[in-house]
Amino acid sequence: MAKITLQDLRHSYRGNPRNDDDWALKRLTLEWRDGGAYALLGPSGCGKTTLLNIISGLIRPSEGRILFDGIDVTDATPELRNIAQVFQFPVVYDTLTVYDNLAFPLRNRGVGEAEVDRIVRQIAAMLDLESTLTQRASGLSADGKQKISLGRGLVRSDVNVIMFDEPLTVIDPHLKWQLRSKLKELHHRIGRTMIYVTHDQTEALTFADEVTVMKDGMIVQTGTPVDLFERPRHVFVGHFIGSPGMNVLRCEVKGGKALVAGQPVESVNAGRYRGAGAGLQLGVRPEFVKFASDGIAVDVVKVADAGRHRIVETRLGDEVVNMLQPEDEAVPQGRAHLRFDPAHTQIYEDGWIVD
Amino acid sequence: MRKTANQKAWFFVLPVVSLVAFNAIVPLMTVVNYSVQETFGDNVFFWAGVQWFEQVLRSDRFHAALLRQLMFTGTILAIEIPLGLVIALAMPRKGPWVSVCLVLMALPLLIPWNVVGAMWNILALPDIGLLGYGVNALGFEYNYTRQPGSAWATVIVMDVWHWTSLVVLLCYAGLMSIPDAYYQAAKVDGARPWAVFRYIQLPKLKRVLTIAILLRFMDSFMVYTEAVVLTGGGPGNSTTFLSIDLVKIALGQFDLGPAAAMSIVYFLIVLTMSWIFYTLMMRNEEI
Numbered sequence: 001m002a003k004i005t006l007q008d009l010r011h012s013y014r015g016n017p018r019n020d021d022d023w024a025l026k027r028l029t030l031e032w033r034d035g036g037a038y039a040l041l042g043p044s045g046c047g048k049t050t051l052l053n054i055i056s057g058l059i060r061p062s063e064g065r066i067l068f069d070g071i072d073v074t075d076a077t078p079e080l081r082n083i084a085q086v087f088q089f090p091v092v093y094d095t096l097t098v099y100d101n102l103a104f105p106l107r108n109r110g111v112g113e114a115e116v117d118r119i120v121r122q123i124a125a126m127l128d129l130e131s132t133l134t135q136r137a138s139g140l141s142a143d144g145k146q147k148i149s150l151g152r153g154l155v156r157s158d159v160n161v162i163m164f165d166e167p168l169t170v171i172d173p174h175l176k177w178q179l180r181s182k183l184k185e186l187h188h189r190i191g192r193t194m195i196y197v198t199h200d201q202t203e204a205l206t207f208a209d210e211v212t213v214m215k216d217g218m219i220v221q222t223g224t225p226v227d228l229f230e231r232p233r234h235v236f237v238g239h240f241i242g243s244p245g246m247n248v249l250r251c252e253v254k255g256g257k258a259l260v261a262g263q264p265v266e267s268v269n270a271g272r273y274r275g276a277g278a279g280l281q282l283g284v285r286p287e288f289v290k291f292a293s294d295g296i297a298v299d300v301v302k303v304a305d306a307g308r309h310r311i312v313e314t315r316l317g318d319e320v321v322n323m324l325q326p327e328d329e330a331v332p333q334g335r336a337h338l339r340f341d342p343a344h345t346q347i348y349e350d351g352w353i354v355d
Numbered sequence: 356m357r358k359t360a361n362q363k364a365w366f367f368v369l370p371v372v373s374l375v376a377f378n379a380i381v382p383l384m385t386v387v388n389y390s391v392q393e394t395f396g397d398n399v400f401f402w403a404g405v406q407w408f409e410q411v412l413r414s415d416r417f418h419a420a421l422l423r424q425l426m427f428t429g430t431i432l433a434i435e436i437p438l439g440l441v442i443a444l445a446m447p448r449k450g451p452w453v454s455v456c457l458v459l460m461a462l463p464l465l466i467p468w469n470v471v472g473a474m475w476n477i478l479a480l481p482d483i484g485l486l487g488y489g490v491n492a493l494g495f496e497y498n499y500t501r502q503p504g505s506a507w508a509t510v511i512v513m514d515v516w517h518w519t520s521l522v523v524l525l526c527y528a529g530l531m532s533i534p535d536a537y538y539q540a541a542k543v544d545g546a547r548p549w550a551v552f553r554y555i556q557l558p559k560l561k562r563v564l565t566i567a568i569l570l571r572f573m574d575s576f577m578v579y580t581e582a583v584v585l586t587g588g589g590p591g592n593s594t595t596f597l598s599i600d601l602v603k604i605a606l607g608q609f610d611l612g613p614a615a616a617m618s619i620v621y622f623l624i625v626l627t628m629s630w631i632f633y634t635l636m637m638r639n640e641e642i
Contacts, residue, residue, distance in 0.1 A: 058539060078542045091540040093554040104554070105544040152544055 002068040002160040002193065004032040004055065009064035011050055017062070024050045025061070026217040032161075032195065032210075034069075037187045039196045039208035043240070047217040048197050052165055055195070057081045068160050084153025084162045088169045090145030094138040098129055101137045102151045109156075123154045126186060143175045150183075154190065161193040168203060180206055201241050205229075213237050229285070230344060233353050238283050244311060244322045247289065251282040251347065258282055258347055261316055263296050266342035273347060273354045281348045286311070288341035289323035295337040296321075303331050314338065389615035407616035417617065419592070420600040421624075427596055428575045431514045435571055436564070438515070439522025444556070446527055457527075460520045468517075472584025475513040479585075499586065503593035506586050510594055513581055518574070522567045529563035530556060565636040569629055576625050597621055 011025040020026065025047045032038050040048045053059040055066060057078040065074045073081050093101050102120045111119075124130045127147045132140060137148055146167055153162045164183075168176045184207060187194055196207050204211050205225040212222045213236075221233040232238035238246030252259045258270040260282055267282065298314035298321055310325045314336065321338065325331060347354045390407055392400040411417050446456050463471070481487040481498045490497040499505040533555065541551045579598040582588070588595035588603070595603070601621065605614030 056539075056543070078539070079545055083543060085539065085543050087536040087540065089534065089536060091534075091536050093558070095558040096554060104546070104550075108545040108547065108550060149540070152540075 003034045003070070004161060004193065004195075005065075005067040005070070006030040006051075006055075007065045007067065009051075009054065009061050009066070011047075011054060011059065011061045011063075024217050025054075027064075028217075028219050030212065030219065030222065032193060035191045035193055037184075037194050037196070037207060037209045039198060039204035039211045040214060041198060041201060041204040041211050041240075042214035043199055046214040048199075048214050049165065050217075051214070052085075052163055052195070052197050055161070056083050056085055056163060082156075082158060082160050084156065084159045086146065086149045086153065086162070086164045086167045088166045090142055090149055090170065092137040092140070092145045092148050094136070096137055097134055098124070098137050098140070098144075098148060099133040101148050102129075102155055105152050105156055119155050119157075123151050126154070126189065127151050127182070142170045143172070143179055146171065146179065147182075150186075154186070159192060161195060164194065164196045164198075166198050166200075167196075168198075168200075176203075183207060201243075205241070213240065215240075231346070231353075232283065235281060235283055235348050235351050238285070242285055242287075244286055246283045246285045247321050248348070249282045249284075249316065249319050249321065251280050252277055253280055253347060258345075260296055265296070265340055265345060267340075267345040267347050268343065269354045270347050273349070275349060279350045281351075282340075282345060283348055284340045284345045286322040286324045288344040289321060290339050290341070291323075291325075291332060292337050292339035295339040298336055298338055300331060300333060300336055386615045386618050389611045390619055391612075393612055403612060407612045408620070410613055411617045411620055416600070417620075420595055420597050423593075423595065424576060424597045427510070427514075427578065428572060430511055431518070431575050432568065432571055434511070434515050435519045435522050436568060439519045439567065440526050440560070440564070442519070442523045443526035443530055444552070446523070448531070457524075460523050460527075463517050463520050464524075466517075468580035469584050471513065471517050472581040475509060475516075475581070476585050479509050501590055503590055506590060506594050510582050510585060513585060514575065514578065517581065518571060522571065525563045525567045526560060529560045533559045561636070565633065568636070569632055572632060573625060573629060576628070 007029055009025055009028050010023055012023045014022050017023055028051075040051060042048050050059065054061050057073070057076060057080075061074065065072055067073065068081065093104060096104065099120055102123060103116045106116045106119060120133075121130070124133055127150065129144070129147055129151065132144065137145065140148070150162075150167075153159055168179060171179055180203060183194075183196075187207075194207075196204065198204050205228070208225070210222060210224060211228055213220045213228065215234075215236050221228060221237045223231070223233075228237055228241050232241070232246060235246070235248050238248065249260050251265070253270050253273045254277075256271040256273070258265045258267045265282065273280075296316060298316045300312060300314050302313040304311045304313070305327070308327060310327055310331065312323045312325050312331055314321045314323065323338070391403055391405070393403045393406075394400050442460075446460075447453055466474075478484045479487045479499050481491050487497060487499070496502075497505050499509040537555045537559075538551070541555055546554070577598055578596055579602070582594060582596060583599055583602075586594045588599040592600075597617075598621075601614060601617055604610050604617065
């Protein structure tokens with residue numbers, strides 16, 4: 001187990017990076033506490049897999065250092081780093097039984113058979129694999145195989161960190177939820193540092209205590225799921241997390257007050273804005289938009305039923321404002337007025353929150 | 356299930372059936388025809404029943420040829436399969452050397468079979484051939500036209516040179532299709548190179564190895580051109596394999612009946628052994 005520190009990491013797959021686009025990772029610093037559950041969240045191509053491979057030692061970063069418990073491991077091999085990794089597609093040793101698969105990392109390290117047996121049975125019990133121990137691993141379903149991959153990381157008690165690279169990609173939807181709660185439960189039981197890489201917000205937000213959102217090789221925000229939801233530091237986080245994502249509207253700020261379409265709107269941080277007023281946007285999540293008797297005038301254009309609530313799409317000039325309405329509340333037709341919850345309305349300048 | 360009354364679909368398979376009939380069934384039936392009759396030419400036939408089959412199966416000459424054939428096939432399989440696997444494992448996975456290696460490997464496969472025989476025939480001649488002269492210069496007595504041992508060694512080395520590439524290319528393709536994640540997982544699990552080979556590469560290569568063994572078995576069991584150009588089946592009968600013996604009987608002695616019976620027995624042996632190989636290697640394999 002270890003605290004993981006990433007210092008000023010940069011990485012480029014080109015030999016001679018010239019401009020910003022040549023960097024797959026653009027200078028990033030991050031610290032993960034020992035025993036935490038973390039997620040790296042971002043769209044495809046944002047650099048999260050590069051980062052994962054740098055941590056596991058499969059790629060050496062172009063610049064910067066990686067420390068495990070304060071010790072520099074930048075040049076250490078994956079074996080020396082003592083990590084475990086669960087891949088996107090299940091990796092099992094086909095010809096071996098489930099038992100032998102779980103015993104594999106221990107036997108490779110010369111652990112005695114009595115000890116191997118004790119640990120394998122304990123881990124198999126945790127993963128509900130006991131009944132399949134004598135079966136060949138190749139005969140198991142995808143979720144069973146992923147459990148084996150995970151199990152091979154869990155049998156080693158000295159593992160610094162367990163990393164997951166989109167581990168639920170090939171799992172049937174109804175089993176995803178089960179396996180996700182299993183992971184969460186395991187993290188509570190064994191308390192090892194786990195890093196979960198995904199582009200699926202639900203997986204990241206339900207698994208991790210702290211989520212790092214990445215975009216274009218940069219960290220956009222690191223925070224708890226609640227932080228990311230209520231206080232997105234960048235409009236990208238607002239868009240990427242939540243369904244539908246945050247509404248982002250053009251606005252002005254005059255005398256510490258925000259104006260949307262000429263109407264004053266109260267917000268958390270308009271008072272802190274000192275600039276000249278270019279590139280300003282107002283962000284408010286659909287959850288915090290309500291119909292009101294007066295306020296911002298919009299046209300209701302679409303109502304979509306989403307189970308316990310409805311997604312109402314309205315138009316403010318050429319911009320769209322989405323809102324979530326409880327299903328038992330009436331939705332006005334045509335012209336309506338909206339009010340934004342002041343505690344959850346933020347002003348952004350050039351994409352970043354005004355602070 | 357109820358059978359449909361409409362049988363018109365049979366007409367659609369008729370072209371294929373007639374094509375297969377002309378290129379496979381008709382020639383095969385000709386052989387069957389010869390195998391149960393005696394002929395003295397002029398298209399005069401006498402019914403012979405299973406006489407030729409009995410003769411072939413009881414003949415020492417056939418037994419000897421079959422034994423030589425089994426020894427030859429067994430030896431080249433025992434050399435080519437492991438050697439091909441080792442070369443495939445040693446080949447680079449990326450970089451400019453990949454294409455160089457692939458071309459080098461493919462070269463022997465591109466040479467016409469009789470040319471291969473002729474090449475080795477000259478190369479191994481003890482007086483003017485580079486190989487034959489060199490081996491003798493090293494102090495070994497080597498003359499493939501006179502010593503059965505030398506002839507065998509030359510035939511086997513030639514076959515290994517000619518066909519190991521096929522095993523290499525099949526294994527290489529198999530190795531390239533193993534996803535990187537397996538190797539990464541093995542690294543993470545602390546697996547030594549032997550464990551990587553035993554538990555990742557070998558299981559993943561099982562199917563291509565099955566194909567390689569089957570192809571090499573069938574081809575080597577029917578080996579003819581290279582061997583006949585190199586040694587002509589000699590010295591004596593020492594390298595007369597089944598196919599060479601068959602040609603001697605059919606076209607040398609014009610014993611069409613026994614040759615036809617032998618062809619059928621030969622064919623059935625290849626078929627049965629291929630089936631046994633395939634079944635053995637594919638058991639416990641879920642498709």
